Amino acid sequence: xxxxxxxxxxxxxxxxxxxxxxxxxxxxxxxxxxxPKGNYLVATSWDNQVRCWExxxxxxxxxxxxxxxxxxxxxxxxxxxxxxxxxVFSGGCDKQVKMWPLMSGGQPVTVAMHDAPVKxxxxxxxxxxLVTGSWDKTLRYWDTRQSTPVHTQQLPDRxxxxxxxxxxxxxxxxxxxxxxxxxxxxQTEFKRITSPLKYQTRCVAAFPDQQxxxxxxxxxxxxxxxxxxxxxxxxxxxxxxxxxxxxxxVNSLNFHPVR
Numbered sequence: 350x351x352x353x354x355x356x357x358x359x360x361x362x363x364x365x366x367x368x369x370x371x372x373x374x375x376x377x378x379x380x381x382x383x384x385p386k387g388n389y390l391v392a393t394s395w396d397n398q399v400r401c402w403e404x405x406x407x408x409x410x411x412x413x414x415x416x417x418x419x420x421x422x423x424x425x426x427x428x429x430x431x432x433x434x435x436x437v438f439s440g441g442c443d444k445q446v447k448m449w450p451l452m453s454g455g456q457p458v459t460v461a462m463h464d465a466p467v468k469x470x471x472x473x474x475x476x477x478x479l480v481t482g483s484w485d486k487t488l489r490y491w492d493t494r495q496s497t498p499v500h501t502q503q504l505p506d507r508x509x510x511x512x513x514x515x516x517x518x519x520x521x522x523x524x525x526x527x528x529x530x531x532x533x534x535x536q537t538e539f540k541r542i543t544s545p546l547k548y549q550t551r552c553v554a555a556f557p558d559q560q561x562x563x564x565x566x567x568x569x570x571x572x573x574x575x576x577x578x579x580x581x582x583x584x585x586x587x588x589x590x591x592x593x594x595x596x597x598x599v600n601s602l603n604f605h606p607v608r
Contacts (some may be wrong), residue, residue, distance in 0.1 A: 369415035370402050379426045386434025395424035419457050432474040440467030442597045446481050460493045469511035482508030514555040519562045523549035545572040552600035565599030
């Protein structure tokens with residue numbers, strides 16, 4: 350593979366033309382979030398850090414430039430950008446969610462707290478609220494100008510995954526629960542189902558048209574689920590991320606923003 354400016358490259362097959370950013374995390378990566386307004390990538394890690402890089406492309410050459418970083422007291426598990434691309438939210442094992450005004454160079458401030466590690470965070474621009482999911486078995490909605498949650502929603506078990514495409518929100522918990530919310534009435538569950546996958550939920554992703562969602566598990570399998578009872582015949586599951594006898598967890602799911 351040809352050298353890429355400002356990148357660390359490794360010898361060996363690289364069919365996807367992947368590259369490694371400069372100054373990568375020193376421990377496992379727990380989340381990746383691209384800015385909705387620019388070529389900025391944020392990664393959180395078990396090394397307690399939240400890092401941001403600017404990604405640039407010039408013809409066939411791709412470069413990454415470290416922009417800024419901040420830290421939590423314990424491993425960081427999740428991240429999300431505000432819709433205006435100025436601010437990053439991060440949560441983790443220190444039971445806090447921090448709001449980082451990254452683009453203005455400001456310092457992060459704590460805007461949400463839980464009683465156990467925070468596994469998921471999402472900004473909902475249509476409601477101007479932050480939603481956080483935790484291993485304390487709650488989902489909490491926050492006005493970032495206030496120190497207490499606007500609403501606390503009890504979950505049947507620990508939050509493992511969350512996806513939002515307003516007005517649809519889907520939360521995956523331990524014991525294979527999938528809870529669907531209509532955010533036009535966020536204080537009431539719209540539907541609760543058992544995952545079609547036999548093993549622990551790792552990630553969920555709402556359909557772009559809000560008519561259903563994907564769910565991925567630790568057993569290298571993805572389920573496709575439609576919310577309309579009349580569309581249940583279109584539900585299916587498929588295997589992926591397998592190599593010989595090795596089976597890998599599906600840790601992230603997303604839809605291409607254009608196709």
